[in-house]
Amino acid sequence: MAHDPERCKQIFALLSEYLDLEMPPEACAEIESHMTDCAPCIEFAESLKATIALCRQHSPEVRPKPLSAEAKATLQSAWQQVLASRK
Amino acid sequence: MTREQETELTRSVLAGDSAAFDAFVEHFRAKVFHYTWLMCGQREDAEEVAQDTLLGVFQHLDDLREPERVRPWVFRIARNACLTKRRHSVFAPARELSLDEFVPVVHGDGQHRHIEIADWSLLPEDTLLQSELKEQLDCAIAALPDNYKSVVLLRDVEALSTEETAQILAVSTDTVKTRLHRARLALRQKLDQYLNTAKPGGGR
Numbered sequence: 001m002a003h004d005p006e007r008c009k010q011i012f013a014l015l016s017e018y019l020d021l022e023m024p025p026e027a028c029a030e031i032e033s034h035m036t037d038c039a040p041c042i043e044f045a046e047s048l049k050a051t052i053a054l055c056r057q058h059s060p061e062v063r064p065k066p067l068s069a070e071a072k073a074t075l076q077s078a079w080q081q082v083l084a085s086r087k
Numbered sequence: 088m089t090r091e092q093e094t095e096l097t098r099s100v101l102a103g104d105s106a107a108f109d110a111f112v113e114h115f116r117a118k119v120f121h122y123t124w125l126m127c128g129q130r131e132d133a134e135e136v137a138q139d140t141l142l143g144v145f146q147h148l149d150d151l152r153e154p155e156r157v158r159p160w161v162f163r164i165a166r167n168a169c170l171t172k173r174r175h176s177v178f179a180p181a182r183e184l185s186l187d188e189f190v191p192v193v194h195g196d197g198q199h200r201h202i203e204i205a206d207w208s209l210l211p212e213d214t215l216l217q218s219e220l221k222e223q224l225d226c227a228i229a230a231l232p233d234n235y236k237s238v239v240l241l242r243d244v245e246a247l248s249t250e251e252t253a254q255i256l257a258v259s260t261d262t263v264k265t266r267l268h269r270a271r272l273a274l275r276q277k278l279d280q281y282l283n284t285a286k287p288g289g290g291r
Contacts, residue, residue, distance in 0.1 A: 005193070012190060016267055017264060040193050047205075047207050047278075048271060051271055051278055052271060055224070055228075055239065055243035055244050055274070056243060056246060058243075058244050062130075064117060064133070064134055065134060067113075075112060075141050075142060078146045079145040082146070083103050
């Protein structure tokens with residue numbers, strides 16, 4: 001099949017929507033049919049997919065300092081006031 | 088914690104359960120701190136925004152009609168607390184990312200076409216990210232322009248939906264999609280450069 005670099009560029013612009021399954025089924029099928037046959041698009045899409053997966057697994061390395069007793073008391077009092085205001 | 092677990096926890100907090108209160112504070116304080124720390128880069132600011140956010144959350148707790156939506160609701164309050172903190176820089180010009188910056192270069196022709204790309208199989212397979220890679224990802228996220236950073240943090244790190252993210256940031260869903268794609272491309276590019284120069288997990 002003749003390779004169309006313009007098509008690769010169009011797909012490049014749509015890859016996130018494609019990977020997030022936010023595209024209409026017909027558009028999705030079109031991209032899939034191009035992908036079966038285009039090594040650069042497949043390779044690029046795989047690396048983008050891996051990037052998204054890394055973000056999804058990302059848990060913070062930096063954590064806040066332990067909450068001070070004073071700050072906790074402030075929050076607790078705001079919460080208690082809301083609970084009390086319902087009665 | 089999954090969103091279902093957050094919903095349950097929130098229901099208990101609404102019902103006045105003290106143990107749930109402690110767990111809620113610990114969980115959301117860490118989340119908001121991380122978001123703000125990556126948004127503004129200052130530990131003190133992030134600690135303050137996390138406290139201001141939680142205070143706003145508890146003061147307006149009864150405004151939360153649907154406990155299922157607690158995560159986007161907390162992040163909406165965090166976003167506003169973050170903007171208040173940074174009001175001095177609100178008028179700084181926003182940098183835009185263009186798709187052209189990230190188009191891969193294709194070499195060869197016919198069956199032999201290939202792109203310049205690192206060996207992504209070098210990424211650690213286990214789900215717990217190694218600390219060096221985590222650090223790279225944090226740096227790459229922190230380096231994004233603010234408009235893009237907030238979208239990728241809410242959509243990919245916090246796993247909020249396109250609609251929820253659009254509501255929090257007060258932009259259209261199309262804007263969220265466009266910014267998300269460009270932000271991901273920028274992160275992919277940074278990670279690709281990292282993989283080209285390092286062997287994650289295997290030392291240098």
